[in-house]
Amino acid sequence: MSNPSLLILAGDGIGPEVMAEVQRIIDWYGDKRGLAFDVSEDLVGGAAYDVHGVPLHDDTMAKAQGVDAVLLGAVGGPKYDVLDFSVKPERGLLRLRKEMDLFANLRPAQCFDALADFSSLKKDIVAGLDIMIVRELTSGSYFGEPRGIFIENNERVGINTQRYTESEIDRVARAAFELARKRNKKLCSMEKANVMESGILWRDVVTEVHADYEDVELSHMYADNGAMQLVRAPKQFDVILTDNLFGDLLSDCAAMLTGSLGMLPSASLGAPMENGRPKALYEPVHGSAPDIAGQAKANPSACILSFAMALRYSFDQGAEADRLEAAVEKVLADGVRTADLMQADGGTPVSTSEMGSAIIAALDASL
C-alpha cells in the first residue's frame, strides 16, 4: 500500500517557519514510528500571488483535491493589502474551503495548565478549559448570494446574504453531535433565532438531528449571549456548534480565553473520500504574523498540534496524536517558551526551531 499523502501549503509570513518544524515532526513519525507520508509542497496566499498572480493556482487546487490531507501555514500580509479583493491572499484559503467542501471546522480551545496565567481572565475561570467549537465553513454569509457592492438610488449598497439550506445545517450538526458523543456529551448550538429566519431554521434542524443523538445533551443559545457566556463561565461548554460568521467571532473569543493563540490548532473536514478518509485541511488558528516573520520567534506549536489533529481525524492514529499532544504539553510544563509565551514567566525565549527540537526530544523520551 502506498503511503498516505500530504500537501503542505506553508503560505505567508511565519507560515514557512512554523511549517519547517512540522516537517521535522513528520520525518520523526516516518523514522521512529514507521508512519511515512508522501509529502508535496505548493504555494498559497501572497506567496502564490507573487508567482502566479492568483492566491491559489488551479493546479494547486487540483493537488489539494487529490491528497489525503492538506496542511496549511498562514496567508496574508501588509504587502497584499492593496490588492483587489478577488486576489487577496484570503481568497486562496476560502477557495480551498469551498471547493473541497470542508463544511465542519473544528476549533478546540484548550487551556494548557502551564499557561493558565496567560489568559486575560482569572486563572480559575480558564484553568482546565477544554472546549471544541464546530463552525460551519462553506456557507452562510461568507458565500451567500446575492453579494456585492451595487448602486441603488444613486448611492452604494453593500450586500451579503446569510443563507443556509437544511442539508447544510444537518451535515454540520451531525459532525458536532458525533464529536460531542466522543467528549462530554454536551452540545450547545448558537444562532440568532430571535432576529433571523436562518437562525430559526438552524435551531429547528439541529433539534431534528438531535433525535439521532439522544445520548448527547443539547442546548440552544443566542449567539450574543454565547459570546457573553464564553467570557463569563467558559467551562460550562463542551462542544459549541455555530454558523460560519458567528463561528469566526466566537472562535477568536474562545481562542483568546486560553491566552495563547500560538498554541491553537484547527481542522476543516468535509465528506468522506473513496478511501474513507474525510476531505481535510489542517491549519493553526493564528495568522501570518508579519511583524515577527523571518525572525525565528514564531511558536510552531499550533501548526504542530494541527498535524496532531491530522493524525487523529485523517489517519486514525489517535494514540500517536495523544503522544504528540503530550509532548507539546511536556515541553510547556518544562518551562520552554517561545517569545509569545513570555509575558508572565520572564527568562529567555527559545527560537522556533529550538521549540521544535524540544518537542522532538519529548517525542523521543516518550518511546
Ligand code: IPM
Ligand atoms: C479564520 C480567518 C479567516 C475567516 C480569514 C483569514 C478569511 O479569520 O479562519 O477564522 O474569516 O474565516
Ligand code: MG
Ligand atoms: Mg477568524
